[in-house]
Amino acid sequence: MDEKLMSYQVGDKIEIFVLLKAAEVRTAKNNKRYIAFTFEDSSGEMGGMYWDASEQDIETFKAGKVVHLIGKREEYQSKPQIKISQLRTPNVGEPSDPGQFVTRAPMKKSEMVDEINQVMFEITNPTWNRLTRFLINKHQADFFDFPAAKTNHHAFEGGLAFHTISILRLAHSVCNQYPNVNAPLLYAAAILHDLGKTVELSDPITTQYTVAGNLIGHISLIDGELVEACQTLKLDPSSEDVILLRHMILAHHGLLEYGSPVRPQVLEAEILHDLDELDASIMAIQTSLDHTEPGEFSERLFGMDNRRFFEFEGTKNHEQDTKKPEN
Structure with a gap:
């Protein structure tokens, strides 16, 4: 048993x-x-x-x-x-x-909380920092428990925060490689981009779309909350800083047909979209390959245009070779 x-x-x-x-x-x-x-x-x-x-x-x-x-x-x-x-x-x-019986993120909740809190100190723009802290604090109870999706990718307890942390780690690498990227803007938007899923989705166990999730969607939901947060924090919602942060979130799906009301029109918005796609794709493929025998193809992945992915022997061997020895 x-x-x-x-x-x-x-x-x-x-x-x-x-x-x-x-x-x-x-x-x-x-x-x-x-x-x-x-x-x-x-x-x-x-x-x-x-x-x-x-x-x-x-x-x-x-x-x-x-x-x-x-x-x-x-x-x-x-x-x-x-x-x-x-x-x-x-x-x-x-x-x-x-x-x-639920599947959980491969990080402890306390570890994810600590990592997000550390990144907050790197958001040096006061407007972006205040808005990010305010909204994360508002949704903290759900942010670290909810999945990032009902299916397809990071569809497990804690998946929303883990997906966010994965994007932040990728964003750090991009900013190290390209010093002219506005790192505080990218980090703030990475933390907030999917926060609306705490309203779009019902819970981490029997995850369904809520009425607001179906009728409005997480992008518009968190954009609305950003505007409300400006009123609470007495920030000007028409300032360039606020407009830039809203654009980052509104554009992060990349294409209009994928749910973004605008396409990325600043460098950092294009980067966030690319990193979001990269992390979601890798997680979806890895999750499927975890249950695929070497020499076989995975199940068809709806989120990857119904493609199947090949699990080759070297993948499993590489995983064993790169594991750290236990103390």
């Missing part, structure tokens, strides 16, 4: 406790209802269909609950999935705490 969800291979029988990360009730062509599940434990997540779901099934197996799953790992359209044989709720004394 110590097996993890992602350790099972195609054809293996699965018997394990897992979290129902998502449970979407749908209707099949025969007008019978079924539940599209996303199962999760600390190793990752995998989908499965529960056919001919009764009213009691729909009421019992809701997102956020821990269940005992028996089934078989299969593959459908190059994606792993589970053929469900049996599903039940835990008995007394069996695992039932959802927090034991």
